Amino acid sequence: MNLFKLSLFKKSAAAVAIALSTPAMLQAAENQSEVDKQLEVIEVKSLRQAYRGNVKAKDLPQAIATISSEKLSLTGINTLQDSLELVSGVTRQNDFGGLWDMFAIRGFAGDENLPSAYLINGFSAGRGFSGNRDTSNVQTIEVLKGPGSALYGRGEPGGTVNIITKKPQFSEQGYVKLSVGRFDNYRLEADYTNGVNDELAIRINGAYEDNKSYRDTVEKQKTALAPSFLYKVNSDTLISYELEYLDQKADMDRGVVVVDGKPFSYSNFYGEPADGPVQIDALGHQVNIQHHLNGDWVLTAGLSARVSSFEGNVSEPRWYNADNNYIVRQRRYRDFDADDLSGRFEFSGSVEFMGLNHNLLIGGDAYKYELERLILRYRHGSGNEADFAIDFDNPVYRDDLPEMGPNTEDLESQNGQGIYFQDQMDLSDNWKAMVGVRFDQFEQEITNRLNDNSKTSVDKFYSNPRFGLVYELSQVARLYTSYSEGARPNSGVDANGNGHDPEESQSYEIGLKWNDAQAGFNGTAAIFTTKKQNILASSPNGDGSTAAIGSAKSRGFELDMSYELTADTLVTVSYAYIDAENATKITLWDYYEIAEGAPLANVPEHSGSLMFRQFAELAGYQGSAGFVVQYVGTQLGDFLEQDFELPAYTLLNLFANVSLSDNLEMNLNVDNLLDEAYYANSYMDEWTMPGAPRTFTASIKYSFE
DSSP: OOOOHHHHHHHHHHHHHHTTTTHHHHHHHHHSSSSOOSSOOOOTTTOOOOTTOOOOGSSSSOOOOEEEEEHHHHHHHOOOHHHGGGGGTTOOOOTTTTTTTOOTTBOOOOOSOOOOOEEEEEEEESOOOSSSSSSSTTTEEEEEESSSTTSSSSSSEEEEEOOOEEOOSSOOOOEEEEEETTTTTTEEEEEEEEESSEEEEEEEEEEEEEEEOSSSTOOOEEEEEEEEEEOOOSSSSSEEEEEEEEEEOOOOOOOOOOOTTTTOOOOOOOOGGGGOOEEEEEEEEOOOOEOOSSSSOOEEEEEEEEEEEEEEEEEEEEEEEEETEEEEEEEEEEEEEEEEEEEEEEEEEEEETTTTEEEEEEEEEEEEOOOOOOEEEEETTTOOOGGHHHHHHSOOSSSOOOOOOOOEEEEEEEEEEEEEEEEEEEEESEEEEEEEEEEEEEEEEETTTTTTEEEEEEEEEEEEEEEEEEEESSSSSSEEEEEEEEEEEOSSSSSSSSOOOEEEEEEEEEEEEEEEETTTEEEEEEEEEEEOOOEEEEEETTTSOOEEEEEEEEEEEEEEEEEEEEEEEEEEEEEEEEEEESOOOEEETTTTTOOOOBBBOOSSSSSEEEEEEEEETTTTTTEEEEEEEEOOOEEOOOOOOOEEEEOOOEEHHHHHHEEEHHHHEEEEEEEEETTTOOOEEEETTEEEOOOOEEEEEEEEOOOOO
């Protein structure tokens, strides 16, 4: 990391630390009142979400699943990766040794060498290296199903994740929460917000973790802080600012090596503790301005700046030697630095034209992104693979680690600009139609610093249309259908140093939404089919290059539903059937042949979850308890090795919470109650992550208002 970035990290961390220790916060902790409400009533009710305009979510021709902060707290979830498993059609992918979030929506995961793309308040946060996303400042997580490139400009055709952060409030409230779990897991989380005066409100929240693991020698420490403010310039204009800081130190853990005939192990670590942790630093800024014009017309504009770095050594398995019962390994050093600057503006509102009401959304955005990569590598020479091998059954670690030499050093620069237009028309009392289009200009330049600074470039212009119909069956039910096209720029180069064309996709969907508040019954069901082209795969040679492998398609059915059986009993169900497969016969690097119809990796055909929650009073204390059953079907473990599968598994998780007083609440979570042995995800059979055994977490939360 360069000196400027390092200085910026330190100064921001110091400023946040000082803010967290202000007397105002200490005094607020003494003011006891009711337990804080998870779904806040934001005094500034007119804040309009990015890319949404003035159209209500129920009237959009797409499925939208939401996860509230209350649900995250109840189930003991504090990472983005874990939270998305509560949504149908979202599956866990290989997460780069546990160092970032990687998921697939409707079978599509994106570039396997980069974290999954997601939005924070409408701004891209998937570019760069921001570690494992913490939920301490998350108010709601939205999963917008289907391709969103007709608006967002970057994303997978399966869907887009948008994180809505907690906003400053003008009344004092907050909490402090301490959690302790099995395997020496400790977490401290805090949140405080208040109005400085009638125009200015502030908020500070964050978390600190110090965790060991069910994996031998693997440890992780993380600090996440997020101060923000909201300023009412006048009755029509709002300005908000949010900062996000992350300091994460964690061992890169590729998991276990799966060998036929060998017993399951969740603990064997085949890296080297002497490599030390990988250091991830991230710092993000967001500034938004919203101004109400005439009628319901609103202008919003914003800027986002993020810098991040990823640096550390790791020893990784390469293959299993059956004759000697050891694992042949390699060693790599990675130093990645990313800078991401983006801006956006939108006009949204309604107008009468030719006898119809038009809900218009007109906007534009632009970004500049730079990624510097340096990779050093050691691999054994001919005949000396045992020099850096490790015993399969009883790993013995060492202090003398091999020196590494140059492997990859490049600089990638991306520039993108887009404009978009969307019109949702009220055709009648029951029918609504949506049309939209986005135009993008994308430029990419890659400088190979190991090859005399040779440069390759890509310059592309593309457009993506979007069409949809919504029919209101009744006041509580809507039927919709849609067609969308999408595009996502590809990073990296092929074996010849050339850039790649963007991924392109086409998607069809038909679905049903219902929300009967009186009956306590709401949900979404959808049938979809999607195809995309120009998909990349990493070279098995380990040289950092990628290759376009052709196209893939996904089709299936999804259901997300909740039902209040009684006033005190709530049931939530999610289910997905996904048939995701390779769409054309392909040959990679002259020796891998993948047949048409071959399944995609880490995408089970069947998956789902059931959550049951019962509210009750026991010995005068109010509380609730319940369980979550999660099922993940059989899934392919390696796209290049089609005979390697991860078995299906079912997990049973328990939760309970009780309010000991108006201010004090206790939670207990038991995950994997039946102690099932399972594999959570994989990249290949040498990099397969075993799931956690039975774990428990107890927490106590003090709230104030």
